[in-house]
Each structure stands twice: as C-alpha cells, then as structure tokens.
Amino acid sequence: MSKKPLDLFLQHDGHYEAFALASKDPTTKNRSRVNQLFYHYQIEARFVTYMNTTMWRCAKDYQKKRQRWHESHALTLNQSVGEDLTVLDVMTIEDTNPAGWGEESDPFELVTCPQLQTIISRLTVQQRLILYDHVANQLSFREIADKLGVSQQSTSKSFHRVMKKLRKAYQEGE
Numbered sequence: 001m002s003k004k005p006l007d008l009f010l011q012h013d014g015h016y017e018a019f020a021l022a023s024k025d026p027t028t029k030n031r032s033r034v035n036q037l038f039y040h041y042q043i044e045a046r047f048v049t050y051m052n053t054t055m056w057r058c059a060k061d062y063q064k065k066r067q068r069w070h071e072s073h074a075l076t077l078n079q080s081v082g083e084d085l086t087v088l089d090v091m092t093i094e095d096t097n098p099a100g101w102g103e104e105s106d107p108f109e110l111v112t113c114p115q116l117q118t119i120i121s122r123l124t125v126q127q128r129l130i131l132y133d134h135v136a137n138q139l140s141f142r143e144i145a146d147k148l149g150v151s152q153q154s155t156s157k158s159f160h161r162v163m164k165k166l167r168k169a170y171q172e173g174e
Contacts, residue, residue, distance in 0.1 A: 005041035005048075012037075107132055115169040123162060126150075130159050 010016045015037050022030035108120045108128065120128065126148060133139040133147070145155040 005045040009038055009041045107136070113170060115172065116166055119165050119169040123165075127158055127162050130155055131162050134159055 010019060018030070018034050018037055022034045108117075111117050111120060120131075123131070129148065130144055133144045134141065139147075141152045141155045141159065145152040148155065
C-alpha cells in the first residue's frame with residue numbers, strides 16, 4: 001500500500017527541515033517555501049481524493065442500476081417459460097405444504113408437460129423448494145435463503161439455473 005502524501009513529503013531530503021523551520025518560525029517566507037515543496041504532493045493527494053470519490057459514485061450508480069434491473073425483472077406468475085406455457089401453468093398445485101415432497105403430496109405432480117416433468121423430477125429437493133417458494137409462495141430470495149440456511153446469492157443462482165433448465169426442456173420438446 002502506498003504511503004500518504006504527507007509521509008512521503010517529510011521523508012524527502014530537506015523537506016522535513018523546511019517543515020520544522022516553518023513550524024518554529026512561521027513567517028511568510030518559510031510558509032511559502034513549504035508550500036512550494038509540498039505542491040507536487042498536494043496534487044497527488046487531490047488526485048487520490050478525486051479517484052476515491054469517482055469510484056464511490058460509480059459503485060453507487062451501479063448499485064442503483066442493478067436494483068432497478070432486479071425490480072423490473074421480477075418473476076411473476078404469468079411470466080412465460082415457453083410459447084404457450086407460463087410459470088403458473090408449471091406450478092398448478094393443490095397441496096401447498098412442501099413438507100411431504102418426494103412422497104405422495106408432490107406439488108409438481110400436476111405439471112402436464114412431459115419434458116418439464118422430467119426436468120422437475122431430476123431437481124434436488126432444495127432446488128424444488130426454491131422454485132416452489134419463489135414462484136408459488138412469492139417469497140423473496142432472502143426469505144428462502146433464511147429458511148434453507150444458505151446465502152441469498154446461492155438461492156438466486158439456483159433458481160435462475162432451474163428456470164434456464166425448464167425453458168430449455170420446454171423449447172427442445174416442442
């Protein structure tokens with residue numbers, strides 16, 4: 001990590017002595033001498049401040065754009081996963097209790113598209129729970145992540161992978 005401009009200034013030959021003299025005898029001449037010597041370091045300090053401010057503003061802008069994108073791309077029940085198929089069609093569910101998944105009360109058993117049935121049957125229990133909770137129960141990725149004890153990013157990525165698989169399976173089966 002680079003040193004601060006003042007530290008660099010004081011380490012340079014003659015600068016410390018000029019600074020000490022200006023501190024002991026604060027005359028206009030001594031102050032002008034220190035200002036002349038410090039000018040290069042002052043520009044560097046301003047540049048570093050400018051760059052930090054610029055990077056912070058870019059990060060904030062990116063964060064706002066990302067938030068707007070996520071808000072405008074929220075999953076809805078009538079969102080298409082194929083030409084004639086919506087998420088609601090995939091999620092036709094009578095029993096909303098996911099506790100018995102894999103047994104007789106599988107909420108995905110009423111999916112009518114054979115390609116989607118095949119893909120859904122290959123999903124892990126966690127992937128199925130994420131799909132069900134996000135689409136049918138309208139839970140956020142944060143709520144699902146807390147429920148499963150995993151990170152929000154992991155939940156989101158898993159959901160998007162599942163949706164990609166479902167779209168691909170449906171489009172290949174047409």
